Amino acid sequence: xxxxxxxxxxxxxxxxxxxxxxxxxxxxxxxxxxxxxxxxxxxxxxxxxxxxxxxxxxxxxxxxxxxxxxxxxxxxxxxxxxxxxxxxxxxxxxxxxxxxxxxxxxxxxxxxxxxxxxxxxxxxxxxxxxxxxxxxxxxxxxxxxxxxxxxxxxxxxxxxxxxxxxxxxxxxxxxxxxxxxxxxxxxxxxxxxxxxxxxxxxxxxxxxxxxxxxxxxxxxxxxxxxxxxxxxxxxxxxxxxxxxxxxxxxxxxx
Ligand SMILES: Nc1ncnc2c1ncn2[C@@H]1O[C@H](COP(=O)(O)OP(=O)(O)OP(=O)(O)O)[C@@H](O)[C@H]1O
Numbered sequence: 001x002x003x004x005x006x007x008x009x010x011x012x013x014x015x016x017x018x019x020x021x022x023x024x025x026x027x028x029x030x031x032x033x034x035x036x037x038x039x040x041x042x043x044x045x046x047x048x049x050x051x052x053x054x055x056x057x058x059x060x061x062x063x064x065x066x067x068x069x070x071x072x073x074x075x076x077x078x079x080x081x082x083x084x085x086x087x088x089x090x091x092x093x094x095x096x097x098x099x100x101x102x103x104x105x106x107x108x109x110x111x112x113x114x115x116x117x118x119x120x121x122x123x124x125x126x127x128x129x130x131x132x133x134x135x136x137x138x139x140x141x142x143x144x145x146x147x148x149x150x151x152x153x154x155x156x157x158x159x160x161x162x163x164x165x166x167x168x169x170x171x172x173x174x175x176x177x178x179x180x181x182x183x184x185x186x187x188x189x190x191x192x193x194x195x196x197x198x199x200x201x202x203x204x205x206x207x208x209x210x211x212x213x214x215x216x217x218x219x220x221x222x223x224x225x226x227x228x229x230x231x232x233x234x235x236x237x238x239x240x241x242x243x244x245x246x247x248x249x250x251x252x253x254x
Contacts, residue, residue: 216229
C-alpha cells in the first residue's frame with residue numbers, strides 16, 4: 001500500500017489576544033500585564049497514513065483536531081515540519097464553507113463543487129445525485145442564506161461526498177444533521193471507505209468512530225497522545241460510554 005498522508009514533526013503556533021479594544025490593550029500595557037500569548041496548537045506531531053485507512057481523530061475541545069485537518073487539507077501551513085498528501089482531497093471542514101448566502105442552492109452546488117476541484121461537466125453529471133442526497137425539496141432555488149443550519153450542512157456534505165477524492169476529511173460532519181440524514185451519511189462514509197478512499201474523521205462519538213474507522217489518533221493539547229487500535233484509542237480518550245443518544249440510535253440502524 002502507498003502512503004496517503006505523511007505528517008512529520010508538525011507544529012502550529014497561534015496567538016491568543018486577551019483584550020479586544022485599544023483602550024483595554026493600553027490599560028493592560030500600562031499595568032505591564034500581557035496582552036497576547038502565543039501557544040502551540042500542534043506540537044511536534046508525526047504520523048503516516050496509508051491509502052485506504054480510516055482514521056478517527058479524537059481529543060477534547062481545543063486539542064488541535066480542526067487545525068490538523070486544515071493542515072492536511074492545505075488551507076493552513078505548519079510553522080515547523082511538513083505535511084505531504086497524495087491525490088485529490090475532499091470533505092467538510094467548516095460545513096458549507098464556500099457557500100454564498102445570496103446564491104441559491106443550485107448555484108452554490110456549482111460554486112462549491114468548483115472550489116472542491118470539480119469541473120462544470122462533472123458537476124452537471126452528478127447534479128441529480130447531489131440534490132437527491134441533500135433532499136432539499138423545493139428549497140433548491142432559494143438562497144442558501146434562508147436555509148436552516150441542518151439544510152446548509154446537508155447540501156455541503158452532499159457536494160463533498162460526490163467529489164472523486166483520494167482523501168476525505170470530515171470534521172464533525174454529522175453533528176448538525178437530523179437522525180435520518182446522519183444514518184444516510186454514515187452509510188455513505190462506509191461506502192467511501194470501502195472504495196479505498198483515505199478517511200480522516202473527527203468525532204467525539206465512540207460509536208460512529210468504531211463503525212467507520214480502523215485506527216484512532218488522539219490529540220491532547222496539541223500533542224499526539226495516542227496512535228493505534230480503535231478500541232484502545234476510545235478507551236484512552238475515555239469516550240467509551242457512548243452516552244450520546246443519537247450515536248446509539250445510529251448504531252442500531254447502520
Ligand atoms: N486562527 C486561530 N487563531 C488563534 N487561535 C486559534 C485559531 N484556530 C484555533 N485556535 C486555537 O487553537 C486551539 C486548537 O483549536 P482546534 O479548533 O484545532 O481544536 P479542536 O480540537 O478542533 O476543538 P473542537 O473539538 O472544539 O472542535 C484552540 O485553543 C483554539 O482556540
